[in-house]
Amino acid sequence: MHAVDIIEKKRDGEALSPEEIKWFIQAYTADDIPDYQAAAFCMAVLLRGMDTAEVTALTLAMVASGDTLDLSAVGDYVVDKHSSGGVGDKTSLVVLPLVAALGVPVAKMSGRGLGLSGGTLDKLEAIAGFNVNLAEDVLIAQAQRIGLALGGQTRQLAPADGKLYALRDVTGTVPSIPLIASSIMSKKIAAGAQGIVLDVKVGEGAFMESIDAARELAAMMVGIGRNVGRDMVALLSSMDQPLGLAVGNALEVAEAIHTLRGDGPADFVAHSLEVAAHMLYLAEAGAGRPADIDAARGALSAALDDGRGLDKFRQMVSAQGGDPRMVDEPSLLPQAAQTITVTAPTGGYVARVAARPIARAAFLLGAGRERKDDKIDPAVGVRVAVKVGDAVSAGDVLATLHVNDSAALDQARQLVEAAYHISAEPVARPPLFHGVMR
Numbered sequence: 001m002h003a004v005d006i007i008e009k010k011r012d013g014e015a016l017s018p019e020e021i022k023w024f025i026q027a028y029t030a031d032d033i034p035d036y037q038a039a040a041f042c043m044a045v046l047l048r049g050m051d052t053a054e055v056t057a058l059t060l061a062m063v064a065s066g067d068t069l070d071l072s073a074v075g076d077y078v079v080d081k082h083s084s085g086g087v088g089d090k091t092s093l094v095v096l097p098l099v100a101a102l103g104v105p106v107a108k109m110s111g112r113g114l115g116l117s118g119g120t121l122d123k124l125e126a127i128a129g130f131n132v133n134l135a136e137d138v139l140i141a142q143a144q145r146i147g148l149a150l151g152g153q154t155r156q157l158a159p160a161d162g163k164l165y166a167l168r169d170v171t172g173t174v175p176s177i178p179l180i181a182s183s184i185m186s187k188k189i190a191a192g193a194q195g196i197v198l199d200v201k202v203g204e205g206a207f208m209e210s211i212d213a214a215r216e217l218a219a220m221m222v223g224i225g226r227n228v229g230r231d232m233v234a235l236l237s238s239m240d241q242p243l244g245l246a247v248g249n250a251l252e253v254a255e256a257i258h259t260l261r262g263d264g265p266a267d268f269v270a271h272s273l274e275v276a277a278h279m280l281y282l283a284e285a286g287a288g289r290p291a292d293i294d295a296a297r298g299a300l301s302a303a304l305d306d307g308r309g310l311d312k313f314r315q316m317v318s319a320q321g322g323d324p325r326m327v328d329e330p331s332l333l334p335q336a337a338q339t340i341t342v343t344a345p346t347g348g349y350v351a352r353v354a355a356r357p358i359a360r361a362a363f364l365l366g367a368g369r370e371r372k373d374d375k376i377d378p379a380v381g382v383r384v385a386v387k388v389g390d391a392v393s394a395g396d397v398l399a400t401l402h403v404n405d406s407a408a409l410d411q412a413r414q415l416v417e418a419a420y421h422i423s424a425e426p427v428a429r430p431p432l433f434h435g436v437m438r
């Protein structure tokens with residue numbers, strides 16, 4: 001086979017065979033195809049698209065490029081979740097302890113943040129001593145022992161995706177639904193769970209800005225998962241304003257702990273319970289037990305209310321070397337040197353809290369990293385005080401900036417100020433979810 005023939009075939013809008021796709025990915029992973037041909041391939045896919053059979057073949061070829069995790073020792077049926085990335089999205093910190101508290105084992109490999117998107121590992125590292133570098137046997141043994149382990153990627157899961165993603169990042173080929181779907185699903189399939197809940201974000205703070213595009217991405221990922229024998233659920237959730245109130249690593253951990261204590265922001269609580277309910281539902285159905293989504297919601301609310309989710313979180317923190325006192329007293333988490341408030345210039349109703357400028361402000365304050373090896377500051381970020389639909393009076397606090405280094409403070413403050421729109425007319429609270437796909 002020749003790379004150029006495959007590129008031309010896709011350029012001309014024809015469907016590629018599984019053999020052609022497998023050959024191309026194998027050869028690219030082995031450095032037998034240069035980046036310029038792989039870039040042309042990605043651009044042809046972006047412009048011409050791929051059908052489900054092609055995307056499944058692409059996903060499987062990327063899975064086959066590396067190792068896969070065997071979770072059979074963790075449980076007969078293991079469930080995983082994935083979020084396509086959102087501002088203030090600390091859902092894993094609440095959802096995973098909750099489902100684990102109800103007997104659904106979790107051994108999850110999470111990622112770090114890059115650019116505006118946060119990463120679960122960075123958030124957990126805000127807890128003093130917390131070790132995310134678990135060897136694979138340690139991750140599995142901990143999940144067997146306490147039902148919950150959360151680490152960084154140890155094995156080479158889908159290395160072809162790592163290589164292709166870096167290339168797409170610099171060739172304008174990230175926003176292609178088949179390429180995003182195969183990229184996400186290759187890592188999820190290699191990570192070993194039988195049931196996968198996808199939280200596909202839609203809105204101005206997400207990859208997918210329109211509901212139609214998010215639905216297409218979700219349908220494609222569900223199709224890939226089904227084609228390779230996984231049980232799939234995809235939720236479409238809104239990402240126009242930050243999820244919850246906190247954006248920034250320690251701030252988000254504190255919010256997750258307050259949520260597990262039954263004292264979380266209403267939207268974040270509802271969002272977490274819904275994601276968790278679908279994980280529990282999949283686990284029950286996968287184990288051959290009667291599954292009922294309302295019963296799952298009820299059981300999870302009870303585990304939130306009686307502190308079983310918080311206990312599980314504390315067990316994980318202790319098992320991974322973190323300081324459990326920070327779970328009992330979140331004010332011990334890293335704190336920024338100063339806080340600066342942004343206040344409402346007029347009274348009215350909050351019509352918009354734009355997620356992207358809030359994320360950018362937190363990033364400028366030091367909460368994120370531009371390059372993989374940049375250091376982040378766990379203490380800094382933005383805590384929004386009001387959300388869309390809330391009534392405010394002139395002078396009310398809209399948001400608080402948590403600051404250590406004032407260099408970018410003015411720019412961050414301006415971004416937060418501009419993120420808010422206040423309307424004279426009442427504004428309805430937006431929906432949290434736009435649909436669910438099984």
Ligand code: URA
Pocket residue numbers: 084165174179180181183184
């Ligand atoms: N996340 C991924 O893992 N891959 C993409 O292509 C986009 C988002």
